[in-house]
Amino acid sequence: MAKKLPVPVPRLTVITLGVSDIRASIAFYDALGFSRRLKATGDAVAFYDTGGPVLALFPWDQLAADATLPDKPRPQAFRGMTLAWNCATREEVDTVLAFAVSKGARLLKAAGETDYGGYCGYFADPDGHVWEAVVAPGIEVGEDRRVHLAA
Structure with a gap:
């Protein structure tokens, strides 16, 4: 009889973005106001407290090598993934988009009504990683900066 393996507790703890110019990316995310931690890593890797994961x-080529994948060609098209900056209000969505653009992001889609009763827009960071600024029904942002989902 096969031994039953323990079931691990699922969790998402870190999202790592491969970046072309780590110094420029650090400057961008610092400018957005994310709180950098473990600064002793210097320019090797940067970690940010986001209120959640x-x-x-991490440098793009080193991240690819670590995952044993080729680092080229680098996709210029949609990568099938977005990061979200959930907001408390529609006004906050507009503020986030304008702020990100003022810090070097590229506006991909101006904020507007969604078909599910929300409000969102999109921007891309200097490496083309897509962020959604959004307020959505059933998703609240608490004072702890964490997202709280309706039951």
Whole structure:
């Protein structure tokens, strides 16, 4: 009889973005106001407190090598993934988009009504990683900066 393996507790703890210029990316995410932690890593890797999973920045070619994948060609098209900056109000969505653009992001889609009763827009960071600024029914942002989902 096969031994039953223990079931691990699922969790998402870190999102690592491969970046072309780590110094420029650190400057961008610092400018957005994310709180950098473990600064002793210097320019090797950067970790940010997001109020939930950690956001990490790592040189693109080194991240690809670590995952044993080729680092080229680098996709210019949609990568099938977005990061979300959930907001408390529609006004906050507009503020986040304008702020991100003022810090070097590229506006992909101006904020507007969604078909599910929300409000969102999109921007891309300097490496093209897509962020959604959004307020959505059933998703609240608490004072703890964490997202709380309706039951």
